[in-house]
Each structure stands twice: as C-alpha cells, then as structure tokens.
Amino acid sequence: MGQATDLVPCPHCDETAVRVFSAPMVSLAPKSMVATIDRTEKSRSEPEVVTSLPRRPLSKRTPIAPQNPALQRLPRP
Numbered sequence: 001m002g003q004a005t006d007l008v009p010c011p012h013c014d015e016t017a018v019r020v021f022s023a024p025m026v027s028l029a030p031k032s033m034v035a036t037i038d039r040t041e042k043s044r045s046e047p048e049v050v051t052s053l054p055r056r057p058l059s060k061r062t063p064i065a066p067q068n069p070a071l072q073r074l075p076r077p
Helices: 031-045 069-073
Strands: 007-009 016-018
Touching: none
Parallel strands: none
Antiparallel strands: 007 016
C-alpha cells in the first residue's frame, strides 16, 4: 500500500484516474440510528434482564363533552 502510485488506469475506459482511499459510509448515518442498530445487535446475544414490570401510568381519561346539545342524548360507548 505504501508503494501504490497516485495515478492508475481505469479498468473501464483506460483513462488515468486518481487513486482515492476513504472509509466507506462511516459517518453518514445519524447517531440515533447507529445507537438503535447497536442496541439491537447487543440484545441478540446479551438481552437485558428485568426484575419487575414497569410502572403503569395513571389513566387520565377526560371525557369530551359534545358541543351540540342533540349529541348529548346519544348513547355513550
């Protein structure tokens, strides 16, 4: 690799081309996507162990009052 020339003939058109080395697709993915992929791969061989179920959030069901008085006579689901 240290003895490679800067110019090489193109295998398709036989023109001279500049030799370029770069890391393939290293930093093009968003960090959140890379973290999700890493977590998924880790869970395949090292799944997280839980000791209890997550706390259930309190249900805050607020009934919506109908705006039309005629709708108040309809049965509620």
